[in-house]
Amino acid sequence: MQQNRILFVDDEPLTWEHYATLSRHVGPGYEVVTVSKGQEAIDLMSKKPVDVVVSDMQMPEMSGPEFLTHVEREHPQTMRIVISAYADQLAIARCLMFGHRYFQKPLDLAELADTLKRVCQLKQAIRNEKVRKIIGATAALPSPPETYLRLTEALDTPATSLEDLAEIISVDPGLTAKMLQIVNSAQFGMARRITTAFEAVQYAGVDVLRALMLGLQALRQFDKKKPKSLPLSELWGHMLDTAVAARTIAEEEKVDFNEAQECFVSGLLHDIGKLILASNADKEYEGVLRTSRNEKIPCYKIEHEVFGATHADVGGYLLGLWGLPEVIVRTVELHHSLDHIREQGFSSLIAVHAAQNIIKTSFKRVASLDMEFLKRAGVTDRVEKWTKILQP
Numbered sequence: 001m002q003q004n005r006i007l008f009v010d011d012e013p014l015t016w017e018h019y020a021t022l023s024r025h026v027g028p029g030y031e032v033v034t035v036s037k038g039q040e041a042i043d044l045m046s047k048k049p050v051d052v053v054v055s056d057m058q059m060p061e062m063s064g065p066e067f068l069t070h071v072e073r074e075h076p077q078t079m080r081i082v083i084s085a086y087a088d089q090l091a092i093a094r095c096l097m098f099g100h101r102y103f104q105k106p107l108d109l110a111e112l113a114d115t116l117k118r119v120c121q122l123k124q125a126i127r128n129e130k131v132r133k134i135i136g137a138t139a140a141l142p143s144p145p146e147t148y149l150r151l152t153e154a155l156d157t158p159a160t161s162l163e164d165l166a167e168i169i170s171v172d173p174g175l176t177a178k179m180l181q182i183v184n185s186a187q188f189g190m191a192r193r194i195t196t197a198f199e200a201v202q203y204a205g206v207d208v209l210r211a212l213m214l215g216l217q218a219l220r221q222f223d224k225k226k227p228k229s230l231p232l233s234e235l236w237g238h239m240l241d242t243a244v245a246a247r248t249i250a251e252e253e254k255v256d257f258n259e260a261q262e263c264f265v266s267g268l269l270h271d272i273g274k275l276i277l278a279s280n281a282d283k284e285y286e287g288v289l290r291t292s293r294n295e296k297i298p299c300y301k302i303e304h305e306v307f308g309a310t311h312a313d314v315g316g317y318l319l320g321l322w323g324l325p326e327v328i329v330r331t332v333e334l335h336h337s338l339d340h341i342r343e344q345g346f347s348s349l350i351a352v353h354a355a356q357n358i359i360k361t362s363f364k365r366v367a368s369l370d371m372e373f374l375k376r377a378g379v380t381d382r383v384e385k386w387t388k389i390l391q392p
Helices: 013-020 022-026 038-047 064-074 089-095 109-123 129-136 145-155 162-170 173-183 197-204 206-220 232-252 257-269 272-280 282-295 299-307 311-322 326-334 348-358 371-377 380-390
Strands: 004-009 030-035 052-056 079-084 101-104
Touching: 004 013, 004 038, 004 109, 013 022, 013 030, 022 030, 022 109, 030 038, 038 052, 038 064, 052 064, 052 109, 064 079, 079 109, 089 101, 101 109, 109 311, 129 272, 129 311, 145 162, 145 206, 162 173, 162 197, 162 206, 173 197, 173 232, 173 257, 173 272, 173 311, 232 257, 232 272, 232 348, 232 380, 257 326, 257 348, 272 282, 272 299, 272 311, 282 299, 299 311, 311 326, 326 348, 348 371, 348 380, 371 380
Parallel strands: 004 030, 004 052, 052 079, 079 101
Antiparallel strands: none
16 A cells, blocks of 8 residues: 655644644554654655645744745645644635645644545546646636736725625636635634635635735736637636536526535536646647547547546646535546446536536537436436526
8 A cells, every 4th residue: 555645844842742643543554754844844855755744834944934835846746734823814814825725723633634535535536746746836726817907906995895706706716716725724713614705705804805816916927827728718718607507507406505506616616627737738738639629539538648637637636635625626526537426316516517518618628418427317307408598
């Protein structure tokens, strides 16, 4: 069994003893190592790879942000978890600009263990080391320039309501994903998982949103990628169209409001893996799309040949790293891996799969509605109705 290496970086000896008991929670297959300083961790990681690093934010000689920035730059395939005593939401949001997850001291080891096991499980779907590095280094997803202009103007307008802010965010996959990452982080105070942009804005507040905007705008100065393989405006349009269609299908199935919103967000985020691959491997992805169009083969099959992973694997892994609700991660991860799915009745996975294959779109993709999957779920009799609604 391959060992997953977990590295803790903390200068408090009592905390080391706490970390030493983690093995009881994660079980076999995990090696736990603890060091007291950032430089010690850097030296260790230069000699032997680490799957997950868990770092305090306040340490002597080298601060947590300095250390985690180094890890992101030199070891992007390593998951970064931030540990801190910070309790206010604005500080937590800032911490998540350096790490994938945030946990507050005193640490709940059982919750941390569940996170470690789930992330390592997701990682198994990504066998290509280059792709792992690309995902690990993704701190935020690009957004259309007009989104920043609209949101900046709204934040500077006193009369702007939370509903106005949520409306702007809810049509943008990148901002939606980042807000959900922040508000679903451990110790943010939520009694349940948050799955909608409005709830995220409502709970996080304007100050957190403003800080997020400043952080993402700073990142944009270093990330001017405009892939030639995949016009981002077309991809954003397809993702939004799918989100609206998935919610429409959900409403037709008379599910409750929260489940309909989960379908919308899952649809909005379902193809973010394409965004990541096109932005970081433009030339290779151009070849993927060309082969898909010329040979009429769904692009996810070509992606697996070229990258060792599909855009669904990539998107699910990133959202899993960021701690988004499992229902969203699962839908994104599995929306092209339906052969072995056995579920009865309606779900967000069914809504997104049906939506993206029924809607008419100018986005260049090969549609492939999986009737066997829908038959196993017992919803084939609904397809004609959904088609009439989505293609009036």
